[in-house]
Amino acid sequence: MTREWVIERIVSFIEAAAPFVLESQFMDVEWLRKICLAFPGATEQIQWGSDLVFKVGGKMFAVTPLEPAPVCLSFKASPESFAELTERVDIIPAPYLARAQWVALQTRDALPADELARLLRDSYDMVFAKLPKKMRDAVSSSKPVAPRARGRKPAKKKRRRSR
Numbered sequence: 001m002t003r004e005w006v007i008e009r010i011v012s013f014i015e016a017a018a019p020f021v022l023e024s025q026f027m028d029v030e031w032l033r034k035i036c037l038a039f040p041g042a043t044e045q046i047q048w049g050s051d052l053v054f055k056v057g058g059k060m061f062a063v064t065p066l067e068p069a070p071v072c073l074s075f076k077a078s079p080e081s082f083a084e085l086t087e088r089v090d091i092i093p094a095p096y097l098a099r100a101q102w103v104a105l106q107t108r109d110a111l112p113a114d115e116l117a118r119l120l121r122d123s124y125d126m127v128f129a130k131l132p133k134k135m136r137d138a139v140s141s142s143k144p145v146a147p148r149a150r151g152r153k154p155a156k157k158k159r160r161r162s163r
Contacts, residue, residue: 041139071104
């Protein structure tokens with residue numbers, strides 16, 4: 001067995017398996033980007049070093065790590081969905097976010113692609129509904145709204161009394 005023969009066998013095996021892999025539609029980053037960025041006003045941002053965060057109006061609705069991690073996707077769920085999903089295999093309450101009803105998928109094939117797409121839309125809708133009305137209107141009309149500055153207000157200058 002030569003090296004070329006082994007490589008040829010591996011390539012033929014991959015080519016034969018490709019239709020089955022494509023049919024199963026495992027969730028990957030590009031598929032996730034295609035789904036999440038199709039929602040009105042959705043944006044993506046790298047945060048916490050190597051996590052791809054999907055947001056609407058500056059609020060997260062889905063997070064996926066770009067490097068190997070114990071979970072491959074986290075998203076917000078309704079209280080009913082949270083209870084139902086966390087009873088399934090390979091789906092756990094999301095670390096740090098479970099109190100806000102977020103779930104985490106431990107494997108890319110924990111949910112069928114069509115169900116995952118629906119749950120991501122539900123996550124987006126829940127986060128969108130909690131945005132201030134001005135922000136919802138801006139997202140709906142695709143007009144950017146300047147984010148409010150956080151933190152302390154600038155100190156007012158004290159007036160001196162005239163004598």
